[in-house]
Amino acid sequence: MKVTFSNSDGKRMSSRLREVLAAILLLVFAVSIVGQSALAHAEQLISLRNGMVLRGIYLEVPSMNQNAASAAGESGIQNRPIWVVDDGLRRTYVHRRGMxxxxxxxxxxxxxxxxxxxxxxxGGEQVASIGQALGVTPFNEFGRRRLTVRGPSGSPFPILQGITELTAKYAKVEALKTDDSINLDMRIATSSISSDQLRNIFRRNTDPKNVDARLNVVRFFAESERYADARRELVRILDEFPESSDLKPIVGQYVENEASQLLEQAELRRESGQPILARAILDQFPTRVVSRVTQVKVADLIGSMDETQKQIDTVHQRLAELVGELQEPMQNSLGGLVAEIKAELTPATLPRMSDFIRMGGNSTMDSETRVSLAVAGWLLGNGSGETNLKIVLSLIDVRVLVREYLAEQDPGKRQEILERLSSLEGARADYIAKMLPLMKPPLIDAIEVDDSIVADPSVDGMFHVGLDQAGFHAAQAEDLASLPPVSYVVQLPPEYDPNRTYPCVVAMHAAGAVAETQLNWWSGVPQQSFLQQKTSDEQLVNESSADGTAEESAPEVSPTMRLGHSIRHGFIVVAPRWTRGGQGDYEYTMREHDAVLSSLRHAMRHFAIDADRVFIGGHGPGGTAAWDIAISHPDLWAGMISISSRPGKTLQHYNANSKYMPVYIVKGDKDGVPLRDYGGIYDRYMTYDHDAMIVLYRGRGLDFFYEEADRIFEWMKTPGHRRAAPPEDLEVVSMREGDRFFWWLEWGEMLPGLSINPILWNDAERLKAAPVKARVMANNEVIITQAPSDSYTVWLYPQMPLDFKETITVRYRSRRKDFTFDQSVGVMLEDARVRADRERPFWGMVQIP
Known part of the structure; x- marks a missing residue:
């Protein structure tokens, strides 16, 4: 807009009139800018069907494939609607109808x-892609750092960067002038910058005598939910600027916000199976410096935990009294199990005793019935309803034999165990199916005596299993065709209890890296002290400033422990070794699949992993491997996380399998221009029948994206992200010999020309996946309509809509076989032993021919 200050006579306007007009124009200009700013920065909350909530500016795009989008612009081709949500740090793509x-x-x-x-x-060259990050220095007081990446020639290439914009969500980090200047706008999460670095930057760039500028820093820390930093800075302002005393109540609000964060941490630890730590936080909570509302919340949580402990004590006392009323032979038979319940009844196992808690005090029921409810609940879980003490005593012996069977390596001895089981009244399939998930891992005792399982002496909860990295590579070098030995590292959460099952991440390291790097990413680098806030009133008062606010402190815990996300959320992390020595990329072979799957099965036999909440994730080639293994074996996983991966080979053909698998993909938009190179693959996940989120970080290349871990754990913990129920209508594809087991259908050797050797991928005459179709019918039939073999095994279990009391028929073309369940448990136990899945054991099987 052009403005001319003149009058009709060509004379200069009075200075007063000029001032008035200038003020009006300035106001109009300011309103215009505010309107444009509101339009440019308006954000929305977008709720997804998987339970996540995205925040940012959204718009619809027709495709993630840049090539397809270009073609659509020229030819008018319409594609599916995709929403991209931009929060300034990253762009998250989801399908509108599906998500x-x-x-x-x-x-x-x-x-x-x-x-x-x-x-x-x-000026300078515009960066199209960035190589792998090799190292980065901390930000100095000028907000600058040096990022070293792998250059086009493979040698390190340094990039000098500086923060040009900072919000509570992201920092805009741009490349600075050098001899070889480049244009690079990179975004990193503000949460990834330490408070010490931020304070140094603000002190250097903020006038200490400008109270408004200082208050901007306070508001920034508060908006970033760094309330301790906000409180400290505000206290300094109040000390240095007494005229700002009207802001003093805000200090108390920041203390309240800190207390709320501490309370949330206690609740998280409790629900993650860490009641001792949760109680320690609550017992030391700064109740004298928080509001009455917060005090009540703390008291309620403590009261809830006290009530749980009271129920545990009541169960112990009442069960002991009732057993004491039984005849001596029954008391002797129950002695071992009663001692076990006394030793192992915890908040995690207490729900098993719900029937006994409800009915144990009912004096109208005889002692035998009430004891039966307690023992059956412990062995079979809440709601078992078993009140026959004779059967319950039999169940104790059944569990002993089942454990022996699952741990036995000798087939002959396993057959003897089955024969002994057949004579026990409680050896029914429905009882054992309920019993299996509640048992401790069958090989838990081997952890103490097996030389191949070694507790790390310096990190609490970490174990090394099998060969180390060098030994694993050497073993494979001897015979590349042989199955790789089991080799992995595992990190358990605090207060690990083998009676409580835990969600698990199978974490795939990048090629050339060691497995331990994945524990560092998912569980945190081992620390010498616990970094959680202290909660003692006395400590807070002693360390508080003159206005009664407090400094941070921490309860004493083990000095060598990991403090990352899996620790806080109560996940087990299993990091298998899967690469050959010198391997630079994922090779799509069954050798690699077996290295991962055998490590998972081994871990499930030794550690308390919830088979319905196992996720697989990885970085770089490990992310590609995780992606391929997930959709090649979708019946195993609750979800897949792939970070900085490069999909190819089977991943271009297995989309039919991916709809069964929740997918979370993270990349940098400078990672080889991903929407040009991989947009076509991503588009196949942007449909209504996929649970898929694809995240592109702005200005980032091949990276580990540590700052995305918090949202990934939120994604994994959503209620819908559990292993999917077995589909009644099975439609998958396969093009490798090893990919031939999907939920309840397995087949033998593939027909000629259908299986492709991944190593010879480029020499294959025909790159097409073989379709597989089978269906569970309403008339107690299973029909295989299309599959790539002449021999099949149909595995049967009650999660399928089949009536095991009636004859089940399996058909393939003109072939038919009938199955009648005879109540035998041999198939169930052998399946649980081999697959290590105690949540969904198969009850029977039918083979064709």
């Missing part, structure tokens, strides 16, 4: 957007 649960809701934008002057080049 979005409700219309977006407007939310206020971030208020603090702080800009810093940096010598950014006016």
């Amino acid at each position: 979005v649960a409700a219309e977006p809701r407007d939310v206020p934008d971030l208020h603090e957007r702080i800009e810093f002057f940096q010598p950014v080049p006016d």
Whole structure:
């Protein structure tokens, strides 16, 4: 807009009139800028069907494939609607119909957007892609750092960067002027910058005498939910600027916010199976410096935990009294199990005793019935309803024999165990199916005596299993065709209890890296002290400032432990070794699949892993491997996380399998231009029948994306992300010999020309996946309509809509076989032993021919 200050006579206007007009124009200009800013920065909350909530600016795009989008613009081709949600740090792609649960809701934008002057080049080469990050220095007081990446020639290439914009969500980090200037706008999460670095940057760039500038820093820390930093800075301002005393109540609000974070941490630890730590936080909570509302919340949580312990004590006392009323032979038979319940009844196992808690005090029921409820609940779980003490005593012996069977290596001895089981009244399939998930891992005792399982002496909860990295490589070098030996490292959460099952991440290391790097990513680098806030009133008062606010402190825990996300959320992390020596990329072979799957089965036999909540994830080639293994064996996983991967080979053909698998893919948008190179593959996941989120970080290349871990754990913990129920209508594809087991259908050798050797992929005459179709019918039939073999095994279990009391028929073309369940448990136990899946054991099997 051009403005001319003149009058009709060509004379200069009075200075007063000029001032008035200038003020009006300035106001109009300011309103215009505010309107444009609101439009540019308006954000929405978008709720997804998987339970996640995205926040940012969204728009619809027709495709993730840049090539397809270009073609659509020229030819008018319409593609599926995809929503991309941009929060300034990353862009998250989801399919609108398949993923979005409700219309977006407007939310206020971030208020603090702080800009810093940096010598950014006016020109320079525009960066299209960035190589693998090799190292990075911390930000100095000028907000600058040096990032070293792998250059085009493979040698290290340093990039000098500086923060030019900072919000509570992201830092805009641009390349600075050098002899070889480049244009690079990179975004990193503000949460990845330490408070010490941020304080140093603000002190250097903020006028200490400018109270408004200092308050902007306070608001920034508060918006970033770094309430301790906000509180400290505000206290300093109040000390240095007494005229700002009207802000003093805000200090108390920040203390409240800190207390709320501490309370959330206690609740998280409790639900993650860490009641001792949760109670320690609550017992030391700063109740004297928080509001009455927070005090009540703390008291309620403590009361809930006390009530749980009271129920445990009541169960112990009442069960002991009732057993004491039984005849002496029964008391002797129950002695071992009663001692076990006394030793192992915890908040995690207490739900098993719900029937006994409800009915144990009912004096109208005889002692035998009430004891039966307690023992049956312990062995079979809540709701078993078994009140026959004779059967319950039999169940104790059944469990002993089942454990022996699952641990026995000798087939002859396993057959003897089956014969002994057949004589026990409680050896019924329905009883054993309920018993298996509640048992401790069958080989838990081997952890103490097996030389191949070694507890790490320096890190609490970490174990080394099998050969080390060098030994694993050497074993494979001797015979590349042989199955690789089991070799992995595992990290258990604090207060690990083998009676409680834990969600698990199978974490795939990058090629050339060691498995331990994955524990560092998922579980955190081992620390010498616990970094959680202290909660003692006395400590808080002693360390508080004059206004009664407090400094951070921490309860004493083991000095050598990991403190990362899996620790806080109560996940087990299993990091298998899967690469050959010198291997630089994922090779799509069954050798690699077996290295991972055998490590998972081994871990499930030794550690308390919930088979319905096992996720697989990885970085770089490990991310590609995780992706391929997930959709090649979708019946095993609750979800897949792939970070900085490069999909190829089978991943271009296995889309039919991917709809059964929740997928979370993370990449940098400077990672080889992913939407040009991989957009066609991503598009196949952007449909209504996929649970898929694809995340592109702005200005990032091959990276580990540590800052995405928090959202990944939120994604894994959503209620819908558990292993999917077995499909009644099975439609999958296969093009490798090893990919021939899907839920309840398995086949033998593939027909000629259908199986492709991944090593000879480029020499294959025909690159096409073989379709597999089978269906569970309403008339107690299973029909195989299309498959790549002449021999099949149909595995049967009650999760399929089949009536095991009636004859089950399996058909393939003109072949038919009938199955009548005879109540035998041999198939069930052998399946649980081989697959190590005690949540969904098969009850029977039918083979064709």
